[in-house]
Each structure stands twice: as structure tokens, then as C-alpha cells.
Amino acid sequence: MKEQTEKQADYDLFERVQNGDMVAFNDLVNKYKKRLMNVITRMVQSQEEAEDIVQETFVRVYQHRESFDFRHCFSTWLYTIALNLARNELRKRKRFKFYDIFDLKGNEAEIAVEMQVPTNLPQVLKRAIENLPEKYKTAFVLRDIEELPYDEVAKVMNIPLGTVKSRVNRARALLREKLKPRMEEYNALSKGTLLPVSLL
Amino acid sequence: MRCRKVRSFLSAYSRGELSEAKRRAISAHLECCSDCRREEAGFREVYGALSKLPDADLSADFNSRLLNRIADERYRETRSKAYFPKQAPAIGMRRMVPVVATFCLMLAFVLTGGIERLLVPDDGYMVAQHDGIRGELDDSYLTVQPAASHTFSQHASKHWNFDRQVARANRVRGYMNQLASSNTFANNTNSWSTQGKIVLGRLGLGPATTYRPRPIIRTYIAPQTDAVKEVRQVY
Numbered sequence: 086m087k088e089q090t091e092k093q094a095d096y097d098l099f100e101r102v103q104n105g106d107m108v109a110f111n112d113l114v115n116k117y118k119k120r121l122m123n124v125i126t127r128m129v130q131s132q133e134e135a136e137d138i139v140q141e142t143f144v145r146v147y148q149h150r151e152s153f154d155f156r157h158c159f160s161t162w163l164y165t166i167a168l169n170l171a172r173n174e175l176r177k178r179k180r181f182k183f184y185d186i187f188d189l190k191g192n193e194a195e196i197a198v199e200m201q202v203p204t205n206l207p208q209v210l211k212r213a214i215e216n217l218p219e220k221y222k223t224a225f226v227l228r229d230i231e232e233l234p235y236d237e238v239a240k241v242m243n244i245p246l247g248t249v250k251s252r253v254n255r256a257r258a259l260l261r262e263k264l265k266p267r268m269e270e271y272n273a274l275s276k277g278t279l280l281p282v283s284l285l
Numbered sequence: 286m287r288c289r290k291v292r293s294f295l296s297a298y299s300r301g302e303l304s305e306a307k308r309r310a311i312s313a314h315l316e317c318c319s320d321c322r323r324e325e326a327g328f329r330e331v332y333g334a335l336s337k338l339p340d341a342d343l344s345a346d347f348n349s350r351l352l353n354r355i356a357d358e359r360y361r362e363t364r365s366k367a368y369f370p371k372q373a374p375a376i377g378m379r380r381m382v383p384v385v386a387t388f389c390l391m392l393a394f395v396l397t398g399g400i401e402r403l404l405v406p407d408d409g410y411m412v413a414q415h416d417g418i419r420g421e422l423d424d425s426y427l428t429v430q431p432a433a434s435h436t437f438s439q440h441a442s443k444h445w446n447f448d449r450q451v452a453r454a455n456r457v458r459g460y461m462n463q464l465a466s467s468n469t470f471a472n473n474t475n476s477w478s479t480q481g482k483i484v485l486g487r488l489g490l491g492p493a494t495t496y497r498p499r500p501i502i503r504t505y506i507a508p509q510t511d512a513v514k515e516v517r518q519v520y
Contacts, residue, residue, distance in 0.1 A: 107352070107355070110355070111348065111352065114348060114351060115348070118343055118347065118348075119340060119341070119343065122340075122341040122342075122343055123340060123341050125341075126341040127341075132341070132342070135341065136343060136344060136347065139343075139347075140347070140350065140351050140354065143351055143355075144351070144354055144355065144358060147355050147358060148358060206334050206337070207334060207337045207338050207339065210331070210334045210335065210338060211338060229300075229332075229335060230335065230338070250297075253296075254293070254296055254297065257296035257328065257331070258296065260331055261296070261324075261327050261328055261331055264327075264330075264331055264334075265327060
């Protein structure tokens with residue numbers, strides 16, 4: 086019921102956008118920009134690039150506003166555009182790999198420290214999500230972080246529902262495996278166990 | 286249920302995504318299996334940590350930068366093309382084909398004489414010209430020619446055989462005689478504008494066309510030779 090209302094609200098706003106109402110467009114941007122940013126940041130792992138992609142997504146939405154099919158969900162359309170742009174960006178990166186020597190210097194040590202300190206769990210989890218294979222990561226982020234229903238994830242990714250479920254399950258299992266040792270340390274710490282001497 | 290199967294459902298179980306029957310079966314298993322219980326707790330912890338993940342930040346001027354780009358986009362739209370929202374055409378190209386074809390046929394019909402041509406008797410050449418447009422009337426329609434001859438007029442009758450040409454000349458002569466003796470001609474003899482002419486009304490389609498009755502010249506040509514044997518006779 087809540088979903089239906091939200092869907093209808095999106096349609097109403099988008100109809101106003103189609104009629105040239107920029108206030109409605111601004112409302113849509115405010116409603117979706119954070120959600121998109123959450124997904125895209127986890128895909129491309131760069132704040133600036135993610136912001137550029139989100140901006141480009143809204144520009145595309147505006148450019149193609151007349152071709153939107155009202156039989157589909159607006160959010161599905163939006164996520165599909167954003168993910169396609171993110172995928173293009175990742176493909177480009179694969180073709181041209183750029184390394185910053187200063188980044189490389191600091192990064193290794195930084196990651197090592199993050200993984201060593203059990204209290205920094207959200208940071209560790211973030212790293213673990215970033216390191217998931219792309220197909221699992223997309224399904225996981227859409228389902229478990231954005232909390233989209235499975236069928237909508239299937240539409241956004243253009244794959245069967247069963248495949249989505251198995252990819253999400255696989256991503257969760259991988260995360261669980263990666264975080265297992267850190268979680269145990271974290272739990273021990275939170276229960277008052279002393280830190281290992283090496284970390285002090 | 287065995288542990289291996291239960292573990293494949295644990296992540297979905299901890300998220301409450303399973304059906305009631307499966308959920309009960311797994312709960313029952315977890316009560317008696319400490320390893321699986323530990324696994325399930327691990328999943329719960331991961332979800333707990335997920336909720337603590339910070340939201341990605343957007344720069345403060347995101348909206349203004351985006352709206353500037355949209356404004357550019359709108360400006361480009363209005364500059365590059367007439368600003369009409371894209372709409373599906375009311376009539377597709379396929380449907381337009383018969384319409385265009387019909388229009389072309391009608392245009393061709395009108396340009397080649399139209400209804401006027403239909404109202405005129407079979408022999409088009411009898412119609413001659415509107416009065417006053419050309420002073421000299423073309424009487425080549427009365428000329429009978431051998432099939433391959435170009436010495437006479439260039440009208441279509443050069444491809445007709447001899448009998449057909451003679452028949453046509455006779456037919457034309459008949460029409461003209463009929464017109465000459467009709468009441469229309471007799472009634473209009475006193476008017477200066479219609480004197481010596483015949484006015485034909487044409488079902489209300491445009492102004493009436495005036496025809497001038499003329500003397501008929503019969504010309505016969507022997508079918509086998511090009512030698513012209515003329516018999517001119519004035520009616």
C-alpha cells in the first residue's frame with residue numbers, strides 16, 4: 086500500500102516535470118539523490134565520480150522525460166539509468182587504469198590499519214562491500230542497503246528474479262566470511278575482553 | 286533439515302524473507318544446532334553493522350549545479366529545434382502511404398484534364414480551344430494519316446489504323462453537325478459574345494466553355510501508300 090502511494094506520488098511529480106514544472110523536478114531530485122548516491126558510491130568507490138554520475142542521471146531523466154513509460158516504476162527507471170552510467174564508468178576505468186603514486190603509498194597502510202582495528206567495523210564493512218565482485222555488489226547494494234524489493238532489483242538489473250536471489254545470498258555469504266574474524270574480535274572487545282598486545 | 290541446507294537459508298532467515306513453513310523448520314533446527322546458531326548470529330551482526338554504515342554525502346551545491354545544467358539543457362532545446370514536446374505521430378508513416386498515393390492520383394487526374402475530360406465526348410480533339418485563347422483552331426483532328434507518317438500533325442492519331450481514323454473523322458463530323466443544328470446555337474445567335482459559338486454547360490463545374498462550330502474537312506489517305514488523296518468537303 087505504501088509502495089503504491091509512493092509510486093503514484095512519483096508519477097504525479099513526473100507528470101508535472103513533463104509539463105515543464107521545475108519545482109517538481111527539484112522535489113524528485115531531493116527525494117532520490119541520496120539513495121542514488123548511496124548506490125553509486127558503493128559501485129564506483131569515489132565520491133566525486135559518484136556525484137557526477139548522479140548528476141548525469143538526473144540530466145538524462147530530464148532529457149528523456151517524454152519517453153518515460155508510465156507502465157513502469159519511476160524509481161526502477163532512475164536506478165537503471167544510474168547503474169548503466171556507473172557500469173560505463175567502470176568499463177572505462179578498466180580500459181584506462183590510472184594510478185596516483187601518492188594514493189598507492191598511503192592506501193595499503195591505511196587498509197591494513199583499518200582491518201586491524203576491530204572497533205572500526207563500519208569502515209571494514211564498507212571496504213568489504215567495495216571488494217565484492219560487481220554483479221554481487223550491485224544486487225546486494227540494491228537489496229540490502231537500498232532495500233528495494235527483489236522484483237524491482239530484477240527489473241533494474243534486467244536479470245531473472247531467481248538470479249537476483251542467488252546473487253544476494255552469495256554476496257551475504259561472502260561478506261559474512263570476510264567479516265567473520267573481525268566480528269569475533271569486535272564482539273570480544275565489546276564484551277570487555279582485552280585487546281591483543283599487538284594492537285595496543 | 287541438514288546443516289548444509291539450513292545454512293543456505295540462514296541469510297534469508299535472519300532478514301525475515303522466508304515463508305512461514307521454512308522459517309519454522311529452520312527455527313527448529315537452530316534450537317538444537319549450536320554451529321548453525323553461531324552462523325545465524327554472524328549474519329545478524331553483519332546486518333547490524335550495515336545499518337550503521339554512514340550515508341554517502343553530497344556536496345552542498347549539488348542541486349544548484351544540477352539545475353544550472355538543466356537550464357543549459359532547456360536553452361539548448363529551445364535553440365536547436367522548435368520546442369515541441371515529442372509525441373507519437375497521430376498517423377504513422379505506413380498509414381500515410383495510401384493517403385499520399387490517393388492524393389497523387391487525384392492530382393494527376395486534375396492536371397490531365399480532370400472532370401472536364403470526362404464530360405467531353407470520346408474524341409478529345411473535337412473540344413478544340415477556349416474561345417479567344419488561341420485565334421487559330423487546330424483542325425488536325427480531322428486529318429486522316431497513314432500509320433508511320435510524320436508529315437502531318439503530331440497528334441496521337443498517327444498511330445491509329447486507317448479504318449479507325451476514318452471512323453473517328455466521321456464521328457467528329459456527326460457531333461459537329463449535331464451541335465450546329467442544336468437549339469443552343471440557334472438561341473444565342475443574337476448575342477455578340479456567343480455569336481457563332483456554342484455554349485456548353487458542364488454540370489455546374491466551373492464556367493461554361495464555349496466551342497465554335499467549324500467547317501469539317503474530310504481527308505482520306507489511302508492505307509497502303511503515303512500518297513495523299515484529299516477530298517475536301519465543306520459542310
